[in-house]
Amino acid sequence: MLAGHSLTDALAGVPAASRAAVMDLGYGTVRFLARYRWLLARLLSRADTDPRIVGVMLAALHALASGRREEHTVVDQAVDAVAGIRRGSAKGLVNAVLRAYLRGREALDAEASGDEVCRYCYPAWWIARLKRAYPEVWREVLDAGNEHPPMTLRVNRRHATAGEYLAKLEAAGLPARAIGGAAIMLDKPVQVERLPGFFEGRVSVQDLGAQFASPMLDARDGMRVLDACAAPGGKTGHLLELADLDLTAVDADESRLTRVRQNLSRLGLSAKLIGGDCGDPQFLSRWQDGFDRILLDAPCSASGVVRRHPDAKWLRRESDLGQFAAAQTRILAALWQLLGRDGKLLYATCSVFPEENAERITAFLDTHRDARLIRQSNDGQLLPNRDHDGFYYALLGKEC
Numbered sequence: 001m002l003a004g005h006s007l008t009d010a011l012a013g014v015p016a017a018s019r020a021a022v023m024d025l026g027y028g029t030v031r032f033l034a035r036y037r038w039l040l041a042r043l044l045s046r047a048d049t050d051p052r053i054v055g056v057m058l059a060a061l062h063a064l065a066s067g068r069r070e071e072h073t074v075v076d077q078a079v080d081a082v083a084g085i086r087r088g089s090a091k092g093l094v095n096a097v098l099r100a101y102l103r104g105r106e107a108l109d110a111e112a113s114g115d116e117v118c119r120y121c122y123p124a125w126w127i128a129r130l131k132r133a134y135p136e137v138w139r140e141v142l143d144a145g146n147e148h149p150p151m152t153l154r155v156n157r158r159h160a161t162a163g164e165y166l167a168k169l170e171a172a173g174l175p176a177r178a179i180g181g182a183a184i185m186l187d188k189p190v191q192v193e194r195l196p197g198f199f200e201g202r203v204s205v206q207d208l209g210a211q212f213a214s215p216m217l218d219a220r221d222g223m224r225v226l227d228a229c230a231a232p233g234g235k236t237g238h239l240l241e242l243a244d245l246d247l248t249a250v251d252a253d254e255s256r257l258t259r260v261r262q263n264l265s266r267l268g269l270s271a272k273l274i275g276g277d278c279g280d281p282q283f284l285s286r287w288q289d290g291f292d293r294i295l296l297d298a299p300c301s302a303s304g305v306v307r308r309h310p311d312a313k314w315l316r317r318e319s320d321l322g323q324f325a326a327a328q329t330r331i332l333a334a335l336w337q338l339l340g341r342d343g344k345l346l347y348a349t350c351s352v353f354p355e356e357n358a359e360r361i362t363a364f365l366d367t368h369r370d371a372r373l374i375r376q377s378n379d380g381q382l383l384p385n386r387d388h389d390g391f392y393y394a395l396l397g398k399e400c
Helices: 018-029 031-042 051-066 072-082 090-103 105-111 114-120 124-135 139-146 162-171 212-216 232-243 254-269 320-336 360-365
Strands: 152-155 176-180 183-186 201-203 224-228 246-251 274-277 291-297 339-349 373-382 391-398
Touching: 018 031, 018 051, 031 105, 031 152, 031 201, 031 274, 051 072, 051 090, 072 090, 114 124, 114 139, 124 139, 124 152, 152 162, 152 176, 152 232, 162 176, 162 183, 162 246, 201 232, 212 232, 212 291, 212 339, 212 391, 224 232, 224 320, 224 373, 232 246, 232 254, 246 254, 254 274, 291 320, 320 360, 360 391
Parallel strands: 224 246, 224 291, 246 274, 291 339
Antiparallel strands: 152 183, 152 201, 176 183, 339 391, 373 391
16 A cells, blocks of 8 residues: 555455455554554654565554554564565664564653544544534544444345344354344454355345435336446445346446446346446437436545545545546536436435535536435435444435
């Protein structure tokens, strides 16, 4: 990630046997990256430009801060790790830096907590925007984004109720609780292989906040539905679990439709899958008849799901918000032309920034007299908390 790559890409080649441990270390380090960078700046007597050695020290600082392993083990393993990266002084440098942290840990941690970026571990611009948007709860929003995300399941109602599936989990020794509708939250995350009936389509992994979308769209049997920006297909599958639909799923990245296809195959459901730009009128011109329902899961900053993708905090730039807003406006206006009379369009993002959410809808309503706001979930914005990630939903209706 220090080289500009995503965590997903960086960890793709990790062997399965060590993947869980490496992911825990990697995600934890990136989640609190600002603090560990600050500490390194205090502890290094000289700049070391080799990102591999810097990465080892950042990860070691997280391992020490988390307290999950013996301190001497962490130091020894970090020293051994850099031995294969660069000969010479690297081992001595890493050993000295980590032991200096342990000696001055209390004072260093106290000083770091006085710095707002270090305290919350977000870019300064991100913190400033949340302060303006949510002056009463901005701290809670930031802290929620640094928590370990829960593992939430969506029970396929074509096969069982949430209560019935809870009983299966209990029999499998997997403690969990129902949290509304078809959603169940596990006490502890597990590999999907342990979930009863997962590969038979009985259940899917999907955050509670993401599960609000499909019921809100109000799609009913026989309707023509367009799922725009559909990959990886969680909402696509949920829509088809709720009703028998003539559903078309589109994504600009055609390669990502493979995930949609795999998800639908596991669930025993089907849809038309097409690669294309939902903001391109020429691409959309293939559909002459209007859709009854459209779900627009718009491209966004993903600021509401950073506890699942902590690298987004550091890869994203403030200027990206304007680019996302322009794309959202373009796609929404283009798709509106495909919505039939009396149809409904659900605008959705996994963002907490108003520029991508309520401001986009207000601007759209100002320029489209045939559009009305039917409802917004929780006044539009779902902020991340212990039960769900951050999402925005606005259901629009097309007047006759």
